[in-house]
Amino acid sequence: MVSNERNEASKPSLTEQSYETLRNAILSNQLAPEGVWSDREFCERFELSRTPVREALLRLQSEGLVEILPRRGTRILPLNASDVREIHQVIKALELEAALTIAQSADNADALNAVSQTVVAMEDALEKNDLDLWVSADAQFHDEVVSHCENRRIVKTYRSLRGLTDRARYFTLRLRPLPMQSTKEHRQMYEAMRDKRLSDLEALYRCHWDRTTEEIARLIQEHSQSRPLSPLR
Amino acid sequence: MVSNERNEASKPSLTEQSYETLRNAILSNQLAPEGVWSDREFCERFELSRTPVREALLRLQSEGLVEILPRRGTRILPLNASDVREIHQVIKALELEAALTIAQSADNADALNAVSQTVVAMEDALEKNDLDLWVSADAQFHDEVVSHCENRRIVKTYRSLRGLTDRARYFTLRLRPLPMQSTKEHRQMYEAMRDKRLSDLEALYRCHWDRTTEEIARLIQEHSQSRPLSPLR
DNA sequence: CCCCTTAGCAAGATGATCGCATCTATTTCA
């Protein structure tokens, strides 16, 4: 009666806690992606003990945020232009698949409604010249599309990859042109989804992501030429 | 043949060893996907100790093969028809993206050559009526496509998901019709890729995967109706 | 009087800590 399935809310384990702490520290760039860190340094800095930290690092490695060098230490992987391009390509493919699924679904009223609202929010934010609001609406657009595709694997993979590039998106936001073009594209994507124009939807999606990707990747390339390449795993 | 970047081959840590052992045991169905296992049982059965087993289980959980119930044990997740559909949808999207990338690449001679050879191998195997050989060639077709897309994230995500459904594919292989249709489709996909007919390629890919997915999913549904649904994470 | 519900206890298992042997990298000496 009392017990439902959410048992992780009751008491976050230290491993979970370590994972969240380290992940946030990396994504917010509090941990510089340079040099090799030892377990001890993580422990001392965040007041955690070794086992939870080790298990958290293993998870972060599987997500591609860090690289564990056996018997040597842990390296925070920097995000270079090539990484952004690779990750965005996967995101593009997954999100397009989700959008196509929604467009072809018979029962997509909820999804379309949710997506529609985010488009309106983007247009409002643009009018008010509120970039933070726009970013939030933009993120929500993509999240709503993915969330409504009824495929937990797509959602999970998408979320984990998306987190990686939020760093990049955040830092390059104010360096990019005002997102008028982007806002228009989002409306077009929504309408193509609504009207079940599948090939239009696909072309729009690919175009949108390819353009966004190039904008961000170029900015990263210009602003951090000194950073080393990061091997995967 | 020649190992290039694989530095884990030099000396497999016990964690790596545990991971491989457990993963193989699950994928080959030596560990029944029923009931909850304790750490000790894994340790005794495979003669490993707890720390490596725990770390391996964490990795397997992040791949969706097992579910760790806090303070209760570890459950091997069964593969039901719905899972197969979800995973195949992701695979379809990723592999299509890879195929499109190859088709649009200027320097795709190597890739096309490798893929072409696997198609020939499939046709040979079919003629000899050698199912095992056919399966191997089939797997190699998809692997070559993904491997040549120059995107490590796609490769990595693909491999991890593909492993999950190999179980299903293996078990349903001999229950499915002879793969004549499938072989023909692979040749068509290859030719579309070679001739840069992108929309054909896309349609062929979607059609191929959707058909394969339904074949396998239906067989699973019929053969294992008694199995419980498996929640993700 | 019997059965069902609930509280309490015990046993077993897990999350986390700590220590040891081993391996890597660096430094020093020949």
Added chain:
DNA sequence: TGAAATAGATGCGATCATCTTGCTAAGGGG
């Protein structure tokens, strides 16, 4: 320059404390 020793850190295992769960018994209701 090269080899060996030393210092430091990691991988792994042993151990402790806490939590879950199943069993038992007591109490209340039919």
